[in-house]
Amino acid sequence: MARVLLFGPLRDLAGWREQAVDGVTSLSALRERLAADDAELGAALARAGVQVAVDQALVRGDCALAPAAEVAFLPPMSGG
């Protein structure tokens, strides 16, 4: 079960901060699942400038997800 975290404007758009998603073994499958539930969110997650961290490490492109992976979608960072 992947733990999905949203930050900043993505959280406002989705209306949630954290969600458990069952039965996805790759980042691309997770993206498809989230887009199937909420097309607008799916498009926002795919936008340039949105970075992804899996277990707190930035990843590029697709990757496999361990059963208890923590996947964070990070919109452009604003600095402090």
Add this chain to the structure above:
Amino acid sequence: MIRLVDQPFDPGALLTAFTAERRETGAVATFTGLARAEAGQAQILELEAYPGFTEGQIGLIADEARTRFALHDLTVVHRVGRISPGEAIVFVATAASHRRAAFEACDFLMDYLKSRAPFWKKEHGPGGTRWIEPTAQDHADRERWGR
């Protein structure tokens, strides 16, 4: 030390602790950033971080600063959560043998923190809320360091 805090902090106390028991450090430089009221437009500033990840990313830049400026030590304390005008948002302190390195390292760290650190910032004003992104000036400031 890199720390995120969700309560107001006392920059003076942090400086006192940072300067204590140093025998080889000739220079300590600090920067304290405060939340501005923007003439009533910013009633509350809300800062969100990704706990663990945010400290880790700041830590990478801190390591770079240590090497680049031969620092003896540094501290970054950053507020998260809801911040009122006049409250401190960020405190950076750097310790080096001589002043130039301490000043420059402090400047370098702040340019990174203001433009690229993993925070998301929302301003609550009389007309509602808005997400804030770094300004062109913030990016230009960071680029001075070749980053």
